[in-house]
Amino acid sequence: MKFVVSTSNLLSHLQLIDGVVVSKPIIPILENFLFDIKGNKLFISSTDLETSMTTSIEVESNEDIKVAIPSRLLMDTLKTLPEQPLTFSVDASTFSVEIHTGSGRYKLSGQGGDDFPKVPEVEGDKSFAMPASVLLKAINKTVFATSTDELRLNLTGVYIQLMKDQVTFVATDANRLVRFIRKDVKPGVEEAFIVPKKALNLLKSSLPNDDTTVKVDFNKSNAFFSFEGVNLICRLIDEKYPDYRAVIPSENPNKLTVIKQSFQSAIKRISIYSNKTTHQIRLKLAGSELVISAEDFDFANEAQDRLSCHYDGQDMEIGFNSRYLIDMLNAIDTDDVCLEMSQPNRAGLMLPAIQADNEDMLMLVMPMMLNNY
């Protein structure tokens, strides 16, 4: 059995789905791509059992076949080959794969494609669509705030809440939270599910940043994202998401507005002097002055710096993990950023100075306290 495909065409498709493949998987065959030829279409899939991706290419072929090809070996080969047509020939009984280039021959040992786990089909209950750029933005704004704690599975993904006329993305690791609302996406259904971080990161690297339509089908256990011939299917996190609305404070009388750029670089600088394990910095607000300070008792290091700001509220001092602030500031696109607070032991809200069209972006960070205050 033979088919012909160009180096760059194949490589670009493989790169879309390569991120799914884990090294040293429990089931060895998962280290492979599945090449499935049906008529003149080559479907290539990868899976780690939780998440699977499939892409397809038009090829010329004389026969249908399913073969699993070692992903690393294939990728490494393709990356070094100059652009040219490649002829793949697969031995239907041994599943050995030969790639013929203009000048050479590369032989890889494949495996029968029937041993490759079945990629689940969506029995799509419900579906909605959104532009790829919007989904990409939503992922970029939220996924960093998910938890890595395997003991809190529900927090390791992004909670997507569909309403008739808007969609809300929520991520939290119990210390901070991001809520990103798009009002121009109108799912028409009321539903919510948790998409694992890994699937979102894969989407992040394969979604085009334009208005290509992404169709999202989902049922109780899986979600299915499809765009431009690429499909990603992932198992949803079957856990209850905490009631995030209850923790977003409504009264935050102390409002700080500051230039994002200078705020962020001051925090980065001061945090060098913070405790190596807690990364605690302190914000002291009085009048229209913001003093950022940090100290590391272990090494007797300390630093403080002043920033001019716009502050409306009572004088106060509050501590935060500098890393959280830096991450969150990265997600702010406006020149100015607002931080709204109430008390040193209550959540601080971080907001862009102006919300973008059709968007509502809110971030929340819990303070860090010394209990002997």
Added chain:
Amino acid sequence: MIAAKAIPEIIVFMSDIIRLLPEHVANQIAAGEVVQRPASVVKELLDNSIDSGATKVDLFFKEAGKLLIQVIDNGKGMSPTDARMCWERHATSKIKQVDDLFKLRTMGFRGEALASIAAVAQVELKTKREEDELGTQIGIEASEVKRQEYVACPKGTSILVKNLFYNVPARRNFLKSNPVETRHILNESIRIALANPQIHLTVQHSDTRVYDLPATGLKGRIVQLFEGRKPEDLITFEEETSMIKVSGFVGTPTSAKKTRDEQFFFVNSRFIKDPYLHHAIMGCYEQLIEKEQFPFYLVNIEIDPREIDVNIHPTKTEIKFQDERSVYLVLKTVIKKALGDFFTVPMYESSAISSFLPPAPLPEGYVPKAPEPKKQATLNPLFVQSSTYKRDTTKGWEKMFETRSAEQNVLSAIYPKEEKIAREELGSAPLLQLNAKYIFATTINGVLIINQQAAHERILFEKYLAAAEYNPIASQQKLFPRVIELSKTDFELAGELIPELRLMGFDVTEFGQHNLIVHGMPADMSQHNEEQLILDILADYRQSALEGDEKRKENLALLLSKRAGIKNGTKLEEHDMRQLAEQLFYCDQPTFTPGGKRTYIKLLADQIETLFK
């Protein structure tokens, strides 16, 4: 009270064995309070059962013994007269004259215990001898005999003690909480179980079977009793001189613990406390474990009763040796030898690299003897080529002995004593991780091998301790505060701990009757199930509180460092390894974990040279 005058009128048959001690003998006996708490009753009853020659003894108690204590044995039982007689003061079958005090082979000798118990409780005795058709049942309340009748019962004795101190409210109020009293009872049972492994002992607290210990050997009994004590952690020893015989087990230094409740001396099967002899043993461990560490030991001393005096304290937990100094010396020599022997073995049997990582350094001043011939076969080929090695010549012996010493020099050098490695010494070369467990760092003149789990334990211990004393840890507030439901005892315990917990970064407050709310967790602690962690801390703390360990802060810091640290098996990024290494050498005592395990070893370049010779 039973009228004292009535006693002589009781007709004494030959088969009755309990006699009243003559006054001048009774006066010789250390007077004092026998029954202080439920555990004292347990001890006295169990002692009596042991003396009765029983092979099976069952202890049952309720409400920490405050409500009920019962001991049933299959020993020799008592005649009807003795069953009555035994409740009298100075009534005993175990001694007759003052001289007997110095020939004691029994646990009891004062004839005090049962009388003291009967004075402060409601007691029920059933007893039958092998030869009797029927047994005797007697009921006594506050020393007053209420009932005596014949009863059908099995051979042996059953004594039931109800409502201890019911007639002495002052005493009753003085008792500690149930968990504490229970711990005391279990401690007594453990001691008796250890002194008598040949006896099948069961212990039941209300509905819970705490111990079921079938007859076994001493090692078997230790393993039965102490979860987590593995046979391979126990080093046996035995030595007999004309004066005494000492035998038993000591724990390997690595298995030493933070608490001293697994240390036992028995003299002629009697549990005793002896700070002087304790010192002898701790001396043997000097270089092997850290200051606040306690190794396991169980020392059985068999000595001519004439050489000791048991009659110096009413609870009999102190004795006097005629020649204490000699006992001290014998013990010290024997245990030093046992520890030394133990450590010579693995060095010959292990492979090249592990011979550099024995469980602990050799005791200082320990001079190794030439090894036994049978060990030669497994001699490490790295040091002596087995092809050139001649098995049967004395030359081979000496050669091996030399190799042994060279190796030992290397060993003693790689275990830094008090020397502290400067953080600067770490250098900038990349750190390597082996088996997700050891971190290798090159220094200017050698290699450091750090055990990641042990190192982190040490770091955290010092950090939490510092937190409780002067450098509190910031608390990362949580979006979703956790409510933890606690049992009543745990809730009380938590109440005691809250101030320290807060300083260590746990922002917890009490809530309702038995709940805790966790608002924040130590900022440097990532990924933790706060609920589980706090429950674990309380459980651990409950344990150590019972053991009477007063050092709350140390305790808490220790528990946390164990629970919250990086575990072996965790892959670390270079950056984390470096941070760990730097923090370790910033510690006050970087060499050991608070639990006494090595945190790192150092291999100097010239020591490595020696290895290649």
